Amino acid sequence: MFISFFRVIKASLQDFVRNFWLSVVTTSILALALISVNILLVLNILAGVALDAVSQRISVSVYLKPTAGEEVVAAMKSSLLAQPSVMEVTVTSADEALRKLQERHPDNEAIQNAVSELGKNPLGPSLAVKARSTNDYPAILASLEHPSYAPYIQEKNFDDHRDLIARIRRISEKVERTAISVSALFAIISLLIVWNSIRITIYTHREEIGIMRLVGASAWFIRMPYIIEALLYSLLGTLIAAAVIFPLSGAVGPSIRNFFDGTQFDLLGFFEREGWRIFGIEFLVAAALTTITSGIAVGRYLKR
Amino acid sequence: MADTMIQFQDVSRMYHPDIVGVTNVNLRIRPGEFVSIVGQSGTGKTTLVKLLIAEERPDRGRIEIGGWDVTRIKGKDIPLLRRQMGVVFQDFKLLPQKTIYENVAFALEVSGASMKRIRTVVPQVLKIVGLEEKAQRYPVQLSGGEKQRAAIARALVHRPKIFVADEPTGNLDSINTREIIDLLVKINQFGTTVLLVTHNREVVNTLRRRVVTLDAGQVVSDQEVGKYLL
Ligand SMILES: Nc1ncnc2c1ncn2[C@@H]1O[C@H](COP(=O)(O)OP(=O)(O)OP(=O)(O)O)[C@@H](O)[C@H]1O
Numbered sequence: 117m118f119i120s121f122f123r124v125i126k127a128s129l130q131d132f133v134r135n136f137w138l139s140v141v142t143t144s145i146l147a148l149a150l151i152s153v154n155i156l157l158v159l160n161i162l163a164g165v166a167l168d169a170v171s172q173r174i175s176v177s178v179y180l181k182p183t184a185g186e187e188v189v190a191a192m193k194s195s196l197l198a199q200p201s202v203m204e205v206t207v208t209s210a211d212e213a214l215r216k217l218q219e220r221h222p223d224n225e226a227i228q229n230a231v232s233e234l235g236k237n238p239l240g241p242s243l244a245v246k247a248r249s250t251n252d253y254p255a256i257l258a259s260l261e262h263p264s265y266a267p268y269i270q271e272k273n274f275d276d277h278r279d280l281i282a283r284i285r286r287i288s289e290k291v292e293r294t295a296i297s298v299s300a301l302f303a304i305i306s307l308l309i310v311w312n313s314i315r316i317t318i319y320t321h322r323e324e325i326g327i328m329r330l331v332g333a334s335a336w337f338i339r340m341p342y343i344i345e346a347l348l349y350s351l352l353g354t355l356i357a358a359a360v361i362f363p364l365s366g367a368v369g370p371s372i373r374n375f376f377d378g379t380q381f382d383l384l385g386f387f388e389r390e391g392w393r394i395f396g397i398e399f400l401v402a403a404a405l406t407t408i409t410s411g412i413a414v415g416r417y418l419k420r
Numbered sequence: 421m422a423d424t425m426i427q428f429q430d431v432s433r434m435y436h437p438d439i440v441g442v443t444n445v446n447l448r449i450r451p452g453e454f455v456s457i458v459g460q461s462g463t464g465k466t467t468l469v470k471l472l473i474a475e476e477r478p479d480r481g482r483i484e485i486g487g488w489d490v491t492r493i494k495g496k497d498i499p500l501l502r503r504q505m506g507v508v509f510q511d512f513k514l515l516p517q518k519t520i521y522e523n524v525a526f527a528l529e530v531s532g533a534s535m536k537r538i539r540t541v542v543p544q545v546l547k548i549v550g551l552e553e554k555a556q557r558y559p560v561q562l563s564g565g566e567k568q569r570a571a572i573a574r575a576l577v578h579r580p581k582i583f584v585a586d587e588p589t590g591n592l593d594s595i596n597t598r599e600i601i602d603l604l605v606k607i608n609q610f611g612t613t614v615l616l617v618t619h620n621r622e623v624v625n626t627l628r629r630r631v632v633t634l635d636a637g638q639v640v641s642d643q644e645v646g647k648y649l650l
């Protein structure tokens with residue numbers, strides 16, 4: 117059994133080398149297919165990152181009248197936090213607001229004078245509310261209409277990025293759909309090419325196969341080299357894809373970080389962490405599909 | 421039956437409703453017999469050989485080899501059947517990129533034989549056919565007769581009980597033909613049942629063995645010590 121296995125492996129390696137250009141084309145197509153799948157995967161992830169980045173910036177600021185005392189602020193804060201959709205509430209006290217204003221405009225005499233003329237703080241406290249999901253803001257804003265809070269509210273300011281979010285969502289859905297159809301298309305093309313390569317390899321070996329059958333070679337012995345060849349195509353295709361994707365993600369990673377300025381997303385790091393799993397799964401899928409294809413191609417030939 | 425090696429019972433194989441391969445063939449061949457099968461072109465001789473090695477299946481009838489009903493043999497058992505039989509053809513079927521030694525060894529390799537077995541058996545069979553000196557040559561470097569002897573050596577590696585030669589001398593001149601036929605006789609003397617398909621009148625007449633004549637897919641004569649009839 118072992119000696120047979122060794123002979124089969126040797127035969128498939130010989131085939132691979134003998135039909136060198138055929139092997140090159142087949143492997144390249146498989147690699148290309150896998151590279152595009154990975155690029156689409158990255159685009160998909162980036163769309164997610166973009167959504168996150170935008171969502172992070174959304175918040176509702178509630179400016180209260182100076183008459184709102186600390187206990188009102190505290191009550192509002194805890195009532196907001198009691199809502200499950202609220203992620204974070206940051207309170208800025210009236211004094212703090214004033215200090216910030218003065219710090220921001222140290223040279224603006226009008227402001228400085230106005231404050232000192234009034235003799236008291238004209239600003240009120242404010243609350244910055246962050247929701248878990250962008251869809252929750254309308255409900256949160258509505259909850260502030262409550263009669264016990266409404267009189268204190270000077271202004272509610274909701275930077276509505278919902279249009280932007282919806283747009284990104286649409287784009288990311290489109291990316292996802294394109295990714296799936298392009299990957300499927302590439303998969304079909306690759307399988308046709310693998311199918312064809314195996315047929316050609318079988319054709320170049322038709323004499324040998326005929327003799328093998330004549331002298332009583334078992335079916336698996338005749339079949340195995342072609343199946344191993346398909347495995348070899350998949351393995352090399354995956355390795356080439358990985359060899360392209362890693363340097364590529366290293367190269368474009370910084371520009372992505374610039375684009376979404378400040379995002380923590382690290383493309384190369386992502387592949388370093390997940391690469392084994394991603395390329396492993398891609399190899400397994402490619403190997404499964406190509407060996408099945410190869411098996412069918414040989415089977416059809418042997419059935420005559 | 422112990423003294424039956426090959427049995428054809430009412431065997432028919434039609435390639436098409438109007439293309440006859442063989443029809444109603446009844447044939448019983450005993451162990452150790454040397455049987456020549458003759459007949460004009462297209463009368464079903466090769467079809468008979470293909471039925472024997474299970475490359476074709478009969479439409480009707482029953483084929484037994486060494487008591488084994490191979491009429492509806494399973495695909496996975498075909499290799500086992502073929503290892504019981506040595507087969508050679510007019511066109512040798514040697515692999516051009518392999519040496520004679522490698523060609524013969526190939527038959528053992530693909531059936532999973534050990535290196536040790538290959539190293540013992542290959543020189544043995546090459547010696548039987550008288551090619552031990554030319555083992556390292558490639559098929560193109562051999563004469564037609566030598567190529568056929570190499571093919572015979574390869575057919576002998578499994579020590580077959582049955583040896584089938586379909587027009588083995590079709591491409592050879594009379595001297596080489598003589599050598600090949602002598603070799604088949606020698607193989608027969610080891611106790612192997614030999615089936616020789618041939619067109620060659622002289623060969624059949626000098627052999628003085630059993631002759632089965634086919635015509636239009638049917639056995640039209642079967643003589644214990646035959647002459648070429650047609
Ligand atoms: N695969 C096939 N498909 C259809 N018809 C076939 C096939 N093989 C053989 N035949 C036909 O069956 C008949 C018998 O063919 P076969 O090859 O057995 O003849 P043969 O006696 O070996 O002839 P030859 O002496 O020329 O080798 C012929 O009429 C041939 O045309």
Ligand SMILES: [Mg+2]
Pocket residue numbers: 465466467586
């Ligand atoms: Mg013929």
